[in-house]
Amino acid sequence: MLTFKMNNFRARKLMAALALAAPALSFAGSTPTPAAPNPAATAMRQMLAQRYPNTKFGDIQRSAVPGLWEVWMGANVAYVTDEGRHFVFGHLYDMQTQTDLTAAKREQVNLQIEAAKPKLIFADLPLSDAIKTVRGNGQRKLAVFSDPHCPYCRDLEKELSQVDNVTIYTFLFPIGSIHPEAADVAQSIWCAKDRAGAWKAFMATGKSPQSQRCAAPIERNVELANKAGIGGTPYIIFTNGDKAAGLLDSASLERRLSRN
Known part of the structure; x- marks a missing residue:
């Protein structure tokens, strides 16, 4: 390295x-x-x-x-x-x-x-295991597998903040081999009273919410991502079957969402 x-x-x-x-x-x-x-x-x-x-x-x-x-x-x-x-x-x-x-x-x-990857479509996602964020009327939808310590995920959040009328389902997917502390951060974010707010605040500031423990889907998310061949973050799934591995800017996100 x-x-x-x-x-x-x-x-x-x-x-x-x-x-x-x-x-x-x-x-x-x-x-x-x-x-x-x-x-x-x-x-x-x-x-x-x-x-x-x-x-x-x-x-x-x-x-x-x-x-x-x-x-x-x-x-x-x-x-x-x-x-x-x-x-x-x-x-x-x-x-x-x-x-x-x-x-x-x-x-x-x-x-x-x-x-080249195994097929994982939006309709198959266990949305109850994701953080739900609604902007505007929330009519358009997408899902993101995201690692709290992934810098590209942080950049994606900035791009997503420029997209309106969308519902975002964030699956916390800490990659322990790269970010060994990300799992604890993901756990604390999921267990926060306001998950969406805690996620937004952490990605904006890097300040983790107070450490908490609760029943969290982190391990299930990791297993789901591994089975689907998702090897990195961010990973985006759109409702029409489109997927994107890596960072997309706001214009690209709008273009992909318009196909849904």
């Missing part, structure tokens, strides 16, 4: 992304179709594999920015410098054409990953 220095939050975000990449790629056909091999890309792949042996890399190709490679790890993408040391996570924009250069590829990757 990575050893270079950065602030704690960014380090956790990067380490989580790299660690989640391996399970996301463990399914046959879950990686995007690689670009035609070339010597430079092959050399980059070999260097990354040597530096980060615990991470499985998908498509690797030059980005639109000189000196940066577009490197896919499951549903996550990083823009990596030539020496393979510095990783930039997020979307790449061409401000001259006002184009999001990452969004289209991310949707393609998500579709390929989902096509």
